[in-house]
Amino acid sequence: MGATEEAFITPAIPMDFTYNYRIGLYMTRYLEGFKERKIMGSRCSGCRKIAVPPRKYCGVCNKIMDEFVELPQEGTLENFTVGHVVLEKGRLNPAENPYLLGLVRLDENASLLLARVEGLDPAEARPGMRVKAVWKDQVEGDYGDLDHFAPA
Ligand SMILES: [Zn+2]
Numbered sequence: 207m208g209a210t211e212e213a214f215i216t217p218a219i220p221m222d223f224t225y226n227y228r229i230g231l232y233m234t235r236y237l238e239g240f241k242e243r244k245i246m247g248s249r250c251s252g253c254r255k256i257a258v259p260p261r262k263y264c265g266v267c268n269k270i271m272d273e274f275v276e277l278p279q280e281g282t283l284e285n286f287t288v289g290h291v292v293l294e295k296g297r298l299n300p301a302e303n304p305y306l307l308g309l310v311r312l313d314e315n316a317s318l319l320l321a322r323v324e325g326l327d328p329a330e331a332r333p334g335m336r337v338k339a340v341w342k343d344q345v346e347g348d349y350g351d352l353d354h355f356a357p358a
Contacts, residue, residue, distance in 0.1 A: 219296040232260040235274055240351040243341050247316050249273040256316040265317075279339040280358050281312035281319075288328040304328050310337055310355050325356040 229237070232248060236259045239246035248260030252269035256277065264271050286308040291298045306323040308331075323337060336358040345351040 216298060230262075232262055236260055237347045237349070237351075239276070240345055241347040243339075243345060243351075245277045245279065245312065245319075245339065245352065247275050247277050247312075249275050256314060258312060258316045258319050275314075277316050278313040281310045281316075281337060281355075283308050283323065283331065283333060283335040283337050283355075284311045284318060285309045285333055286323065286328075286331050288331075306331055308337070308355060321352070322354040323356070324354045 236246050245258060246260055247256040247258035248262070248271035249256050250264035250267060250269055250271045251273065252264060252267040255264060255266055256275060257265070257271055258277055260274060261271060263269070286306050289305045289307055290301055292301045293299075306326060306328050308321055308323040309318040310321055310323075311318055323331070324340070326335075337355040338358040339352055340354050340356050342351050342353045
């Protein structure tokens with residue numbers, strides 16, 4: 207190794223195990239919505255901002271967000287990053303192709319939702335692009351039901 211090269215390691219994180227945890231009322235409502243291909247958020251009783259996924263307390267004014275609202279299926283790609291590795295059973299492996307991970311703001315000015323964006327060359331992605339939700343053919347109330355976003 208020359209003086210200008212840096213050493214690196216590939217850490218193996220042993221996360222290949224099953225476990226259970228309570229997701230709470232708000233995430234339950236979110237995933238129940240997925241069964242009907244609905245994206246649910248919660249609206250703040252104080253500042254009226256909408257959190258997606260829904261949460262109990264507003265991150266802006268700390269008031270209780272006790273109103274559940276259905277959000278539109280379309281929004282704006284606010285920002286993104288391009289992934290080149292995938293985490294598989296605790297190991298980082300090279301991705302087959304570079305992929306887009308986007309921050310999507312659904313219409314009605316909800317909070318940002320992190321999601322994979324497909325159908326768009328990462329080199330062509332720009333903030334402000336319109337995107338829409340794409341669901342799996344079979345939905346079952348699972349995180350993976352909302353498969354990705356695609357150009358609208
Ligand atoms: Zn608020």
